[in-house]
Amino acid sequence: MAKEFRRIGVLTSGGDAPGMNAALRAVTRAALDKGVEVMGIFAGYEGLVHPNLKQFTARDVSNIISKGGTALYSARCLEFKEEEGMQKAIQTCKENQIDGIIAIGGDGTFRGATDLSVRGIPTIGIPATIDNDITSTEYSIGFDTAVNTVVELIDKLRDTCESHARCNVVEIMGRNAGWVALETGIATGASAIVINEVEFDEDKAIEQILEAKKNNKRNFIICIAEGVPAVLGDKLYSEKFAKRFEEKTGIETKFVRPAHILRGGTPTMRDRLLATQLGSEAVKLLLEGKSDLVVGIRDNKIVSTEISYALKLDRMYKGTLKDGDLDKFTNAQVAEMKAYCEKRNADLRKLYNIAYEMAH
Numbered sequence: 001m002a003k004e005f006r007r008i009g010v011l012t013s014g015g016d017a018p019g020m021n022a023a024l025r026a027v028t029r030a031a032l033d034k035g036v037e038v039m040g041i042f043a044g045y046e047g048l049v050h051p052n053l054k055q056f057t058a059r060d061v062s063n064i065i066s067k068g069g070t071a072l073y074s075a076r077c078l079e080f081k082e083e084e085g086m087q088k089a090i091q092t093c094k095e096n097q098i099d100g101i102i103a104i105g106g107d108g109t110f111r112g113a114t115d116l117s118v119r120g121i122p123t124i125g126i127p128a129t130i131d132n133d134i135t136s137t138e139y140s141i142g143f144d145t146a147v148n149t150v151v152e153l154i155d156k157l158r159d160t161c162e163s164h165a166r167c168n169v170v171e172i173m174g175r176n177a178g179w180v181a182l183e184t185g186i187a188t189g190a191s192a193i194v195i196n197e198v199e200f201d202e203d204k205a206i207e208q209i210l211e212a213k214k215n216n217k218r219n220f221i222i223c224i225a226e227g228v229p230a231v232l233g234d235k236l237y238s239e240k241f242a243k244r245f246e247e248k249t250g251i252e253t254k255f256v257r258p259a260h261i262l263r264g265g266t267p268t269m270r271d272r273l274l275a276t277q278l279g280s281e282a283v284k285l286l287l288e289g290k291s292d293l294v295v296g297i298r299d300n301k302i303v304s305t306e307i308s309y310a311l312k313l314d315r316m317y318k319g320t321l322k323d324g325d326l327d328k329f330t331n332a333q334v335a336e337m338k339a340y341c342e343k344r345n346a347d348l349r350k351l352y353n354i355a356y357e358m359a360h
C-alpha cells in the first residue's frame with residue numbers, strides 16, 4: 001500500500017474557510033502515522049507552479065486546530081489553469097518526489113485536482129468552503145463556523161433592535177448559495193429570509209411583519225444571501241431593500257454587511273471534527289491507490305465521490321448544466337443525481353418553510 005507513497009503534498013486553495021487548518025493537521029498527522037512524508041504546499045496551486053513547499057513534521061501542525069485562516073495560505077492561481085502552468089506543477093511534484101496531493105478547498109480546487117489526476121498525480125479533494133455549496137457533501141468545512149459567527153453578530157444586533165424597535169437587514173456571504181443565510185435566519189429567528197433557491201414574496205413578508213408588529217413584536221431581522229444581489233445584477237439590492245422596507249413599513253431599518261468576517265475566527269467543534277474525519281479519510285483513500293475523488297459527509301457517514309461526478313452534480317443542482325455534461329454517465333447515474341438534487345432542494349425548502357412558520 002504505502003510503498004508507492006513515500007511522500008504526499010497538501011494544499012489549501014480558493015477562499016479560505018475556518019477549519020482548513022484542522023484539515024491540514026489531520027492530513028499531516030494521518031500520513032505521518034502511516035510512515036508517509038508530507039510536503040506543505042503554500043498558496044494553493046501557486047506553490048506548485050512557482051515552487052513554494054516545506055516538509056512538515058507533526059510539530060509543524062501543532063496548535064493550529066483552533067486557528068482560523070490557513071497556515072498554508074491560499075490563492076486563486078490563474079496560471080495553473082493553463083497547460084504550461086499545470087506542467088510546471090507536475091514538474092514540481094516530480095522534483096520533490098510528491099506521489100499524490102490532497103487539495104483542500106471548493107469546486108475550483110477540485111477542478112485543479114482533476115487536472116493533476118489526469119496528468120498522473122493522484123489527488124483527493126476535501127471540501128472546505130463557508131458557502132456549503134459543494135453538492136456532493138451535506139456539509140463543507142467552515143460552514144458551521146461561518147453560521148455561528150453571523151448568528152453571534154445578529155444576536156447582538158437584535159438586542160439593540162429590540163431597545164429601539166428597529167429592523168436590521170443583514171447581507172450574508174455564501175456566493176450564489178443561500179445555505180448560510182437560511183440557517184442563520186432560522187437560528188436567529190429572522191422575520192424574513194431572501195435566498196436565490198426560493199422565490200421571495202416581498203409583499204407577503206412585509207404583511208407578516210406588520211402583523212407581528214401589531215402583535216407587539218419590536219425587533220425584526222431580515223437575512224439576504226449575498227448571491228441574490230449578484231444574480232439580480234444589482235450590487236445595491238440589499239441596501240435598496242432596507243430603504244424600501246423602511247418606507248413601506250415605517251419601521252426604522254439599518255443595513256449591515258458582515259462580509260469576510262464570516263471567513264475568519266476559531267473553528268467550531270463541528271468543523272474541527274469534520275475536518276479531522278475528512279482529512280483522515282482523504283489520506284486513507286490516497287494511500288489505497290484511489291484518485292480523483294472528493295470526500296464528504298452524507299447521512300452522518302463519511303463518503304467519497306468521483307470529482308467529475310461531483311462537479312456535474314453541482315451544476316445539476318445549480319441549474320448550470322452544459323450540453324454534453326451528462327454524456328459520460330449512465331442513465332442510472334443521472335437518475336441518482338436527479339434524485340439527490342431533488343432531495344437536497346426539498347430539504348432546503350422544508351427549512352425555509354419552517355423559518356416562515358416561526359416568523360410571527
Ligand code: F6P
Binds near residue numbers: 015129226263
Ligand atoms: O467562497 C467563499 C466566499 O467567501 C464567498 O462567500 C464569497 O462570495 C467569495 O468567497 C468572496 O471572495 P473573495 O475573498 O475573493 O472576495
